[in-house]
Amino acid sequence: MAVTRAPQPVATTPAPLPVRTRLAHPALLLAGILLVALNMRACLAAVSPMVAEIQRTFGLSSTASGLITTVPVLFQGVGAPLTPRLTRRFGAERVVLGAVLVLGAGVLLRVLPSVFALYAGCVVIGVAIAVLNVSMPGLVKREFPDRAATMTGVYSTTMLVGATLAAGTSVPLEHALGGGWRASLGAWSLLALVAAVAWLPQVLRSRQEKAAVAAAAQPGKPIENLWKSPLAWQISLFMGISSLLVYTLVAWMPTILADHGMDRGQAGLVFAFSNLVQVAGAFLVPLLAGRMTSQRALAVTMAALNGLGIALLLVAPVSGAWVSAAILGVAQGGSLGLGLAFIVLRTGTAAGAAQLGGMSQAIGYLVAAAGPVGAGALHQLTGGWEATLVLMLVLVAVVGAAGLGAGRNRTL
Template sequence: MEPGRAGVGGGLVLVGVLAIAANLRAAITVVGPVADDVAADLDLSSTEVSLLVSLPLLCFGAFALVAPRLLARWGIEATAVAALTALGVGIVARSVPLPGALWVGTVLLGAGVATLNVALPALVKRDFPQRVGRLTGAYSATQSAFAAISTVVAVPLAGTQPEGWRIAFGVWVGTTLVALGVMVPRWRAARGFPVRDGAGSSEGLGRAPDGRGGEPGAPARRGPAPWRTLLGWQVAGYMGLQSTFYYSVVTWWPSVETGAGFTPGAAGAHQGLLQVTGILASLLAGRLIDRSRARGQSGLAVAFSGVSAVAVVGELLAPGWWPVWIVLLGAGTAAAFVTALSLFGLRTEHHAQAGALSGMAQAFGYGLAALGPLVIGTLHDATAGWTVPLVVLLAMKLPEVLAGALAGRRRTIA
């Protein structure tokens, strides 16, 4: 980071990164534990409730393509401030008792988080180019930690009132305000500085002086567009399938457990344990992935997907052993997610190509993931139970394992 780059010290920059990360999951994962309350209060079907998770995911896919253009036009700080503002407005709108506000707020929330998903890695690469791995691990752990908190406190915050879920939803505007409090001064200060940084572009987006990909001062390098390569689609497939499984679990696992006899409060606490397990699993997965660079990540991808598949089988056969299944589910989904993100860099030759693969994979992956909660919710409505949805969830693991095995092979797009 250039001295005085944004008029603040490196410590405050780190605070900004972590403050943004705190907003990336909590407002979404809070839906699962109080989904039944939302449905009862607003007379929604299971399919409609699942849209509360699916709409943000659709935004993730759409804005994975749009956000890089916003970053190039406005800069990282301005884009982050705009995205945080949209997120905050969305959280408030989703929580007020006005017609249509639930859906408008959900779309705004999804657009804000989607843009931050793209902006945060660019911010880390620009300001901490020598510590990308450690900072990525830190912000991944932070978003998982706040996701865990949101699931644990959702039911207590909602209380016993029919509209109590609005409090559980709305309280997360607080973390958005904290992040804005850090990023707005950075945005104001950054406007006075020319932006030339280690990430490569006028705003840290990996563009060389001639406008093409590469490091500053280095010859620009071209490569095939990832969407034109089989390897690119394998990576995107793995990203999409593991995301589909994860968001289906986040949305419906509490309801699966209440159907098995657990109280809503207990099911919400179990989701918190899932998220906490994910924090530890993410850190471990990162180390294992680094050690596997010489041989590829196929074995790890298959193993991580298999761990969460065992959890689904366990829930079907022995739901009373819930601590085992929650730990396996949390570990498997978190490790698979870290693997998918790592493949963007491991399967490409240079930064610009990695960014292109990331945008493609997130656009396709989150678009696919948006269908998962809808399918599971529709199957529950149709069968009035959770056995068929869980079997379908388990069947989703087969293509995920195949995509992971193919995408994990030691090669690059060329």
């Protein structure tokens, strides 16, 4: 597995296609990317405030209810390795369009009056998001070769904005539409339809410029022996364990605060504040990463902030809640943005970015899916949250070590 020093990422990516039609206007491309990104977390975040109602509707146990949020994460890991093959065969533009439409179909499937449809919809949503997760870094690398890190910050921020809006508007939508949780969750299929319409010009452009795209669609050979590369594994572990920490706290942070005596309403506000702060971290950290030759210090800083926020939850869960939420928001949003930036910074071509994205996100989401379930099981075994938080601190050290390797000035 060849790993080379990268003084500045050499532009082995083919030059951007000439603007021959209005369909190739950069504003249309940017609008399409942002609308697609809005969908990539919204339908997951929208379901969280509705889990109790879904549980009552179908008479589900707590474990079965937890699967509503765990299954999509698990199938993001399962679907990620398939995406590079799809993009090579059909082209990134058509794959993204198909994934957005499938995502909208999964949202509708999830609200049908059947437990089977509920979980089948969760599977479809997870696979569709996996395809988008892996496709987008390659597209960004290809279309913005000189601003890949900056654009990574833009679309990762947009993902979190979509999640924040969805979590905050699910209950108001339920009241406004008058159709219960099904109407509220089903409404998010409209956002997928809007994104598909906005992305359609990119598919039409790729057809119009078929000859040019055919020449540009061979952006270098696939990375050989990727799964044997220490650098690829370091990036994958950084993303995977960072995601595990995020999903564990998404599932349990309000409960941890409430179990230590905080009012449940206030615990929800603290959690919402932490999610809001993530937006700033997801935007700023990739911008900083793109201006650095090595991102090792940045990776260790994100790990240290994660550790500090978790330690505050351990020693002062109520009195330090707001400070902990702010620190964790920066660390979690920043870790997401940095993990995605590593994909474009550590590869020289769009094909390489898609290939590394498939590996790192397959490992990442399979690892992340174990977080909420494992934390709940450990809490049930010990009767408290201390063991869970201590284990998370140990994992923070692993993230820091992986970040030291992933942040080196190397390319695959």
